[in-house]
Amino acid sequence: MIELQHVTKLYPASSRPALDDVSTEIDKGEFVFLIGSSGSGKSTLLRLLLKEDDPTRGTVVVNGKTLNTMSKWQVPKLRRTIGCVFQDFRLLRNRTVAQNVAFALEVINKPQRTIKRVVPEVLEMVGLEGKGNRLPGELSGGEQQRVAIARAFVNRPLVLLADEPTGNLDPETSEGIMLLLERINRTGTTVVMATHDYHIVDSMRRRVIELNGGALTRDQSRGVYGVGR
Numbered sequence: 655m656i657e658l659q660h661v662t663k664l665y666p667a668s669s670r671p672a673l674d675d676v677s678t679e680i681d682k683g684e685f686v687f688l689i690g691s692s693g694s695g696k697s698t699l700l701r702l703l704l705k706e707d708d709p710t711r712g713t714v715v716v717n718g719k720t721l722n723t724m725s726k727w728q729v730p731k732l733r734r735t736i737g738c739v740f741q742d743f744r745l746l747r748n749r750t751v752a753q754n755v756a757f758a759l760e761v762i763n764k765p766q767r768t769i770k771r772v773v774p775e776v777l778e779m780v781g782l783e784g785k786g787n788r789l790p791g792e793l794s795g796g797e798q799q800r801v802a803i804a805r806a807f808v809n810r811p812l813v814l815l816a817d818e819p820t821g822n823l824d825p826e827t828s829e830g831i832m833l834l835l836e837r838i839n840r841t842g843t844t845v846v847m848a849t850h851d852y853h854i855v856d857s858m859r860r861r862v863i864e865l866n867g868g869a870l871t872r873d874q875s876r877g878v879y880g881v882g883r
C-alpha cells in the first residue's frame with residue numbers, strides 16, 4: 655500500500671537531511687500516527703507520498719505505484735487516490751460548503767448528476783447536513799475541518815493523509831474530528847496523520863511512527879506519544 659525503502663531527502667539549502675534513510679511499510683486499512691518534534695520530517699514524508707517532491711535517495715511506493723519512476727502526466731491520477739487534510743483547512747473562501755466539496759469531483763470530470771447525489775451524502779456523513787449553502791467563513795473551525803474532510807473523502811480515496819488536522823481546534827472539537835477520521839478508516843481507507851497532539855495519540859492507541867531529526871526512531875503498534883514529553 656505505502657512503502658518507503660531507504661528514503662533520504664536533502665533540501666538544497668540545508669546541510670542536514672529532512673529524512674534520513676527511512677524505511678517502513680503501511681498496509682491497506684491501517685491508521686498510523688506520524689509523530690516527532692517540529693522539523694523532524696513529518697510534512698516532508700507526506701509530501702513525498704503525494705509526489706509533491708522527490709526523494710534524494712530511496713524508493714517511495716504508494717497504492718502499488720513506484721513514485722520515483724512515475725512520469726508527470728501520471729501524477730494527477732495518483733493524487734485522485736489520495737485525500738489530504740491540513741491544519742489550516744484550505745477551503746475556497748468564496749465558494750459554499752457544497753461547492754467546495756463538489757469542486758473535488760468537478761476537477762476529475764464526474765458528471766453533474768453524480769455530484770448532485772454524492773455531495774449531500776458526504777456532507778451528511780461528516781455532520782454538516784443543512785449547511786451546504788454556507789460560506790466557510792460562516793462556520794466554526796471544527797465545521798470547516800469537516801468540510802475539508804468531506805472534500806478529501808468524497809472521491810473515496812485509498813489513502814487519507816492528514817497533516818496536523820486538529821492543530822487549530824480545541825480538544826472537544828478535535829475529538830469529533832478524530833471520530834470522523836476513525837469512521838473513514840473503518841471504510842477501509844488507510845489514514846496517515848501527522849500530529850503533535852499527545853492526548854489524541856495516547857487515547858487512540860494506534861500505530862505510532864516517530865521521526866527524530868529525519869530518522870525513523872520508533873515504530874510501535876498500539877503506541878503512545880512518548881515518555882518524557
Ligand SMILES: Nc1ncnc2c1ncn2[C@@H]1O[C@H](COP(=O)(O)OP(=O)(O)OP(=O)(O)O)[C@@H](O)[C@H]1O
Pocket residue numbers: 665666667668671672690691692693694695696697698699
Ligand atoms: N522547502 C524546503 N527547503 C529547505 N528545507 C526544508 C524545506 N521544507 C522543510 N525543510 C526542512 O526540512 C526539515 C523537516 O521539515 P518538515 O516540515 O518535514 O518537519 P515537520 O516534522 O513536518 O515539522 P512541523 O511539525 O513543524 O510541521 C526541517 O529542518 C525543515 O527546515
